[in-house]
Amino acid sequence: MPPPLFPLYLVHSKLATTKRLIKRILRFTGPGCSSFGYGAMEELGPFRVKSDGKTLYRNVYAWNTVANVIFLDSPAGIGFSYSNTSSDYIKNGDKRTAEDSYTFLVNWLDRFPQYKNRDFFITGESYAGHYVPQLACTILSKNKNKNQTVINIKGIAIGNAWIDDGIGQMGTYDYFWTHALNSDETNAGIHKYCNFTTSNFSSTCHDYLTQGNIEAGALDVSNIYAPVCNLSSPKSGPSGSVHDFDPCSNHYVDTYLNLVEVQTALHTKATKWEACRSTPWTDSPTTVLPTINQIISSGISVWIYSGNMDGLVSVTTSRYSINTLNLPVNTTWRPWYSGNEVGGYVVGYKGLTFTTVRGAGHMVPSYQPERALTMISSFLKGELPPSE
């Protein structure tokens, strides 16, 4: 019996006007981080927490303006998800996460059978570069079984996604160098001494990587141009604007989700809520590129998107990873637009779409909510983002 996972289900808020567009999106953040705390409360959900940690403000660019959305804290032990069997917490890993999430979905659809035939999409960021393709593969495989609930999966979209250990690390430091966070000397040392193919790093390589981190300084690597959180600077009353992401948002969410009345209202188990928890991990392949290839072969839509201010899982990393897939280009690189601005760039490959989001860090909808909504709307419609 798998542990219960905590979902937040948001009904599509414009259902009446856009009846044909009924989708469900499952969003993960990780590893060890809560999809509800980040995805829903700081990124694409309808509300964000003001600086008082007690009150909310609207996100007019919430993704449930275009789809029904489920946020799932996975695996058990993360966010509000838990198990009554404490040994479950030491058995977590990629495979278990995919299996438990699949079980959750089937149970959920059995409980709400009116959604069984709807188009279904999965999105996620960061370590969800593992979770999303693995869950998609599980679904595609289980869908073939007889007497099994068929999940009508149409596509996946992964943002600033960790999909290959070696390429990921090389892309990070190449991004550091090309974005003038690192010296030429350190970059040369990294490329001379680090073997990113094996990820079997020598101590000299480690020294250069450490030097790269030191050279970058006290930055928020997840958005190299964003301010860092400075809670000592006074705020005059509760504030919050979806147009100006507050770098201290995680503190406000932390305060909010630990309020007794909030936990009661959400029907969660009373708990000391934490956005991220380090948890033992039994399995994590060094690359999910073969999994992504498998999904491409299945014919469902695959999007990889990348906020271009993220130094953690950088746009450089995304490009390197996609290049190794050697897919033919269908639509050459072009800008896409949102609100009269370049929203980012897009390349259409055979079986895969790559988009960047201009001015966004690791958590794309936090920094660029309007552009993120434009992009995900195109993804749901099966179109490339607008060319003007």
Add this chain to the structure above:
Amino acid sequence: MPPPLFPLYLVHSKLATTKRLIKRILRFTGPGCSSFGYGAMEELGPFRVKSDGKTLYRNVYAWNTVANVIFLDSPAGIGFSYSNTSSDYIKNGDKRTAEDSYTFLVNWLDRFPQYKNRDFFITGESYAGHYVPQLACTILSKNKNKNQTVINIKGIAIGNAWIDDGIGQMGTYDYFWTHALNSDETNAGIHKYCNFTTSNFSSTCHDYLTQGNIEAGALDVSNIYAPVCNLSSPKSGPSGSVHDFDPCSNHYVDTYLNLVEVQTALHTKATKWEACRSTPWTDSPTTVLPTINQIISSGISVWIYSGNMDGLVSVTTSRYSINTLNLPVNTTWRPWYSGNEVGGYVVGYKGLTFTTVRGAGHMVPSYQPERALTMISSFLKGELPPSE
């Protein structure tokens, strides 16, 4: 008789408290652009123009908080500078600009002899990568003459500076590629078909460069992450904040400097003021790297700084240019700090300091006024920017 040039002289506003720090800074913008319109009114001057084009707001990070500052519109025909001899306008070029600026300075010091012994610095951005080193060379050379006003030049600082045609163009497109504005294919084509050493571009090369520009889309290349000016979006009353640079600022300045009462107050010739004018140009060397080398040899301080969001004269270009000088590194790459944030990075070479300004476009003090002031204060003190 050289034409009169329009200067704006701002007295150091904290003279009483920092008596020892009396400097003068000559600032250029160009080619063909007004130092007064950009440098003073949009970047480092004490006032900026509100969105009504009629009223001003304070820039608390003005550079005249740490030095006396002269803004000079040069050559004649630019901004409020003019000549009564119209043939002067077709004789403009690098040499003439340096000579006329030098004559201006000597005349100015003769008129205000109390400043003759003060430390003197020159700064400028963009095409001032030509003007500033050339004027510095002229000063260093003329200082050797007997019976000549000696200008006590101590250093130069050039920002996002155009100093080598070939390197400049290569750096621009490499920046486009590494900042995910261009495709891998276009970048490969540019490097295959464009000879940046000779700048003698084939038509195939031109096609690839054009493709690079098309791929980048409708961006403000001078700050690839900034919003573009959209005057159709309504503003509620005159607005302006030094913490949030308005992309339409040049429109407001244009309106303001064309007000009759403003031109009267400034004692300018009544004119249709324009921020930039295209003007015939008689001479422009393909590189000023030899000039910069000459200044380094003279022993005065040389700083090259670069706002790292500028795609026009990019940080990549600056790094490439400096690398060709083959200077030994004295202080290795490190972050510098301003207001508890990484302000940028600094490398100390023998005879040259390179600094980047994080989050700044082409016009560094427009986008990052606090960081720019921290940096220029260190330059004036002959120190590297703060390490914490």
